[in-house]
Amino acid sequence: MVGVKMAAAAAASIRERQTVALKRMLNFNVPHVKNSTGEPVWKVLIYDRFGQDIISPLLSVKELRDMGITLHLLLHSDRDPIPDVPAVYFVMPSEENIDRMCQDLRNQLYESYYLNFISAISRSKLEDIANAALAASAVAQVAKVFDQYLNFITLEDDMFVLCNQNKELVSYRAINRPDITDTEMETVMDTIVDSLFCFFVTLGAVPIIRCSRGTAAEMVAVKLDKKLRENLRDARNSLFTGDTLGAGQFSFQRPLLVLVDRNIDLATPLHHTWTYQALVHDVLDFHLNRVNLEESSGVENSPAGARPKRKNKKSYDLTPVDKFWQKHKGSPFPEVAESVQQELESYRAQEDEVKRLKSIMGLEGEDEGAISMLSDNTAKLTSAVSSLPELLEKKRLIDLHTNVATAVLEHIKARKLDVYFEYEEKIMSKTTLDKSLLDIISDPDAGTPEDKMRLFLIYYISAQQAPSEADLEQYKKALTDAGCNLNPLQYIKQWKAFAKMASAPASYGNTTTKSMGLLSRVMNTGSQFVMEGVKNLVLKQQNLPVTRILDNLMEMKSNPETDDYRYFDPKMLRGNDSSVPRNKNPFQEAIVFVVGGGNYIEYQNLVDYIKGKQGKHILYGCSELFNATQFIKQVKCVFHLLLLTYPKLL
Amino acid sequence: MAVDITLLFRASVKTVKTRNKALGVAVGGGVDGSRDELFRRSPRPKGDFSSRAREVISHIGKLRDFLLEHRKDYINAYSHIMSEYGKMTDTERDQIDQDAQTFMRTCSEAIQQLRAQAHKEIHSQQVKEHRSAVLDFIEDYLKRVCKLYSEQRAIRVKRVVDKKRLSKLEPEPNTKTKESMFSEKVSQNPSKDSEEKPITEEYPEKIPAEAQPELGSWGDGRGEDELSPEEIQMFEQENQRLIGEMNSLFDEVRQIEGKVVEISRLQEIFTEKVLQQEAEIDSIHQLVVGATENIKEGNEDIREDSKIRLQD
Numbered sequence: 001m002v003g004v005k006m007a008a009a010a011a012a013s014i015r016e017r018q019t020v021a022l023k024r025m026l027n028f029n030v031p032h033v034k035n036s037t038g039e040p041v042w043k044v045l046i047y048d049r050f051g052q053d054i055i056s057p058l059l060s061v062k063e064l065r066d067m068g069i070t071l072h073l074l075l076h077s078d079r080d081p082i083p084d085v086p087a088v089y090f091v092m093p094s095e096e097n098i099d100r101m102c103q104d105l106r107n108q109l110y111e112s113y114y115l116n117f118i119s120a121i122s123r124s125k126l127e128d129i130a131n132a133a134l135a136a137s138a139v140a141q142v143a144k145v146f147d148q149y150l151n152f153i154t155l156e157d158d159m160f161v162l163c164n165q166n167k168e169l170v171s172y173r174a175i176n177r178p179d180i181t182d183t184e185m186e187t188v189m190d191t192i193v194d195s196l197f198c199f200f201v202t203l204g205a206v207p208i209i210r211c212s213r214g215t216a217a218e219m220v221a222v223k224l225d226k227k228l229r230e231n232l233r234d235a236r237n238s239l240f241t242g243d244t245l246g247a248g249q250f251s252f253q254r255p256l257l258v259l260v261d262r263n264i265d266l267a268t269p270l271h272h273t274w275t276y277q278a279l280v281h282d283v284l285d286f287h288l289n290r291v292n293l294e295e296s297s298g299v300e301n302s303p304a305g306a307r308p309k310r311k312n313k314k315s316y317d318l319t320p321v322d323k324f325w326q327k328h329k330g331s332p333f334p335e336v337a338e339s340v341q342q343e344l345e346s347y348r349a350q351e352d353e354v355k356r357l358k359s360i361m362g363l364e365g366e367d368e369g370a371i372s373m374l375s376d377n378t379a380k381l382t383s384a385v386s387s388l389p390e391l392l393e394k395k396r397l398i399d400l401h402t403n404v405a406t407a408v409l410e411h412i413k414a415r416k417l418d419v420y421f422e423y424e425e426k427i428m429s430k431t432t433l434d435k436s437l438l439d440i441i442s443d444p445d446a447g448t449p450e451d452k453m454r455l456f457l458i459y460y461i462s463a464q465q466a467p468s469e470a471d472l473e474q475y476k477k478a479l480t481d482a483g484c485n486l487n488p489l490q491y492i493k494q495w496k497a498f499a500k501m502a503s504a505p506a507s508y509g510n511t512t513t514k515s516m517g518l519l520s521r522v523m524n525t526g527s528q529f530v531m532e533g534v535k536n537l538v539l540k541q542q543n544l545p546v547t548r549i550l551d552n553l554m555e556m557k558s559n560p561e562t563d564d565y566r567y568f569d570p571k572m573l574r575g576n577d578s579s580v581p582r583n584k585n586p587f588q589e590a591i592v593f594v595v596g597g598g599n600y601i602e603y604q605n606l607v608d609y610i611k612g613k614q615g616k617h618i619l620y621g622c623s624e625l626f627n628a629t630q631f632i633k634q635v636k637c638v639f640h641l642l643l644l645t646y647p648k649l650l
Numbered sequence: 651m652a653v654d655i656t657l658l659f660r661a662s663v664k665t666v667k668t669r670n671k672a673l674g675v676a677v678g679g680g681v682d683g684s685r686d687e688l689f690r691r692s693p694r695p696k697g698d699f700s701s702r703a704r705e706v707i708s709h710i711g712k713l714r715d716f717l718l719e720h721r722k723d724y725i726n727a728y729s730h731i732m733s734e735y736g737k738m739t740d741t742e743r744d745q746i747d748q749d750a751q752t753f754m755r756t757c758s759e760a761i762q763q764l765r766a767q768a769h770k771e772i773h774s775q776q777v778k779e780h781r782s783a784v785l786d787f788i789e790d791y792l793k794r795v796c797k798l799y800s801e802q803r804a805i806r807v808k809r810v811v812d813k814k815r816l817s818k819l820e821p822e823p824n825t826k827t828k829e830s831m832f833s834e835k836v837s838q839n840p841s842k843d844s845e846e847k848p849i850t851e852e853y854p855e856k857i858p859a860e861a862q863p864e865l866g867s868w869g870d871g872r873g874e875d876e877l878s879p880e881e882i883q884m885f886e887q888e889n890q891r892l893i894g895e896m897n898s899l900f901d902e903v904r905q906i907e908g909k910v911v912e913i914s915r916l917q918e919i920f921t922e923k924v925l926q927q928e929a930e931i932d933s934i935h936q937l938v939v940g941a942t943e944n945i946k947e948g949n950e951d952i953r954e955d956s957k958i959r960l961q962d
């Protein structure tokens with residue numbers, strides 16, 4: 001049954017789809033078929049920074065090579081003419097890009113041109129290119145022109161962000177600053193909607209949209225609904241007709257798109273975390289699936305007069321091929337450390353096996369006994385040799401994760417992040433606190449000033465009642481003593497006052513973390529991960545606000561928080577503004593998009609939530625990804641602008 | 651899904667053309683434009699490099715087609731019993747092997763030549779990179795086509811080995827009757843039967859060794875024309891034992907053959923790896939030599955320096 005097959009293919013990940021689309025584009029816009037005795041075809045790939053950000057998490061340089069790409073170059077770089085080679089362009093249709101492409105045409109850089117625009121190009125810009133092509137008599141060389149609708153970056157099978165290059169434009173700061181004009185807001189919203197539209201075109205589905213009222217998310221929802229509606233009405237050019245949906249249509253049901261605004265939950269971006277991927281993002285320089293480490297080689301006993309040792313910079317790509325990463329990116333950190341140790345041990349065992357064979361081989365020809373031992377050693381040797389590449393790859397991954405996990409562990413130990421995590425979990429779940437907040441803040445050993453600020457902000461946000469003036473002064477003094485800048489606090493105060501949530505501060509569920517007590521060592525001797533003094537905390541599932549909202553909407557539960565969310569269905573003929581959903585059945589697929597920025601903690605929470613539900617899938621997206629440091633910076637900025645715009649406010 | 655707007659583009663080109671005409675702007679921008687047109691009309695000078703690269707590719711393509719065309723006949727094991735259409739003698743197969751090998755050799759030489767010449771006269775880093783990548787692709791293509799060849803050759807060799815094995819050892823039902831015949835014949839005629847020659851050639855040591863005691867024990871009945879029931883039974887048992895031994899020997903040989911094939915495969919892998927390492931070892935050698943030189947010079951300098959210092 002076709003329907004059944006489609007349901008099975010339904011949850012093809014967004015990463016797969018985007019990769020397939022890219023590969024087709026690289027194959028001269030023709031579906032790619034593997035042929036082991038096919039003739040090689042070579043080409044040159046030209047991209048702008050947007051294109052680069054989209055391609056780099058999905059295709060490695062080797063994979064580009066496999067598709068026949070000999071060179072990949074930035075559009076705005078010096079490029080020499082390379083005769084007799086077709087060029088594939090993958091760029092945004094911006095003014096400068098178009099100008100540069102026209103220049104390329106005039107300079108006759110390549111043999112033929114395959115132009116692919118990341119998002120749709122306007123008619124007038126297309127005419128500009130036509131003009132340049134005519135002037136250069138190069139019209140015949142422009143072989144194909146395509147609108148790719150790929151204007152979003154996929155980081156995981158089920159996670160995407162809007163963009164990286166111009167994320168300033170759609171950042172939290174940009175959306176929330178008080179001095180924004182209407183036109184500027186329009187631009188920001190248009191950018192977001194364009195990307196979301198591209199996302200749904202690539203996904204091949206028209207969602208049902210729900211959003212909260214009175215927020216930026218609502219503006220996005222209205223615009224997106226309008227854009228989808230317009231496209232569906234235009235029967236000739238609709239991007240969602242049957243054949244374009246093809247093999248990838250979602251199951252019988254359409255997906256749910258939940259648009260939320262960052263402001264419903266400001267505690268999660270500040271939260272200290274305990275899972276591997278979120279930790280790496282919080283503590284190290286982690287960006288578009290690449291982590292940059294600074295290795296400080298031991299500088300203890302450098303002889304006098306020697307040049308100071310340079311710190312090695314290493315960067316690693318954390319890809320879908322990395323099995324260890326895929327398995328453990330959501331695991332609590334102690335588990336990760338243990339698993340790395342286990343992998344290392346099994347690798348060593350295999351290595352020893354290979355070495356043993358080597359010594360047995362040395363006995364060859366000496367006596368009958370050895371020769372008979374050889375009988376199945378030949379087979380063993382064959383399998384050992386053929387498994388060598390696999391073994392080497394394993395070693396590389398183990399090294400990678402050892403380095404990364406060690407770096408993370410150093411931060412944890414230096415800043416006592418486990419203490420913060422535990423405490424914040426307790427605050428957010430409203431269990432009794434065994435230590436006073438003041439103690440932690442005043443403790444000079446625990447954490448950077450920023451860590452303390454984060455902790456206090458979470459406390460402030462989650463508190464049912466605002467702390468008394470006296471208490472507040474005490475905290476403020478402690479924070480200032482610890483070296484914190486108090487601006488974020490002021491901002492949060494304002495936010496709390498303004499936000500509708502002020503009366504009912506977001507509750508974070510009612511389960512707690514269990515501390516397994518202090519463990520002096522997690523692993524046996526010889527382990528590199530000496531977690532001395534680090535608590536082995538076990539995460540218990542608790543739903544963050546975003547997850548809760550999703551749960552209500554997806555399962556059609558009635559809840560005062562989500563009952564008055566707006567409802568949009570672009571496929572319906574009449575714009576339906578009611579909040580009454582027509583569809584009464586729970587959704588199988590959902591996409592959560594946070595306008596204003598998101599992070600890995602939220603993502604992980606959603607992943608954990610959906611793990612328990614058979615046959616349901618969630619995709620998580622946000623306008624940008626930030627860790628707590630970056631978020632606080634933005635908050636400070638907004639606060640400054642607030643002060644400038646409304647000096648009388650405070 | 652991507653949207654093909656090539657037609658839209660062509661329409662835009664037409665629009666722009668008509669608009670330019672209407673505005674009086676000459677298409678192609680006047681004198682320069684006409685020159686460009688002329689330039690365009692003459693065939694674009696195809697790079698020497700790329701035309702030769704394409705030549706090599708088409709050669710390899712021919713080789714591939716040649717191999718694929720004859721592949722079916724080549725690996726057809728039963729061609730000696732099929733009609734003329736499917737037949738391919740061994741000499742023909744050898745011919746194909748030889749031709750393919752010479753072809754492959756010429757192709758890889760051509761690639762080496764191209765590689766040497768590719769980097770001359772070119773100053774642009776990008777073009778150099780592009781060319782070496784193109785050559786890598788061509789080499790890879792050649793490798794893939796060579797794999798075709800080596801696969802079918804491996805199949806042929808295996809079939810030959812199998813055939814030899816089958817022809818040396820008779821299939822089981824025949825073995826039994828032949829064994830009984832053998833034992834009878836032994837009683838009548840101690841010399842070995844010509845039919846059994848292939849088997850006995852194979853296991854000369856074992857059979858005489860086994861045969862001797864048997865001959866000895868049958869020595870009594872040698873002269874008799876009829877065999878008593880006990881003797882028949884003994885002969886039967888003997889037959890069974892011999893059959894068992896033959897079978898186990900047969901198994902052993904099969905195992906050994908398997909090992910040999912594996913070993914040859916391993917050797918292939920090792921050769922490949924060693925060749926790969928050759929380049930690395932060469933470069934290491936260079937580095938070491940350079941380093942030794944540097945150290946020597948360094949020592950000299952230090953010596954001179956200390957001499958000078960002492961003098962002061």
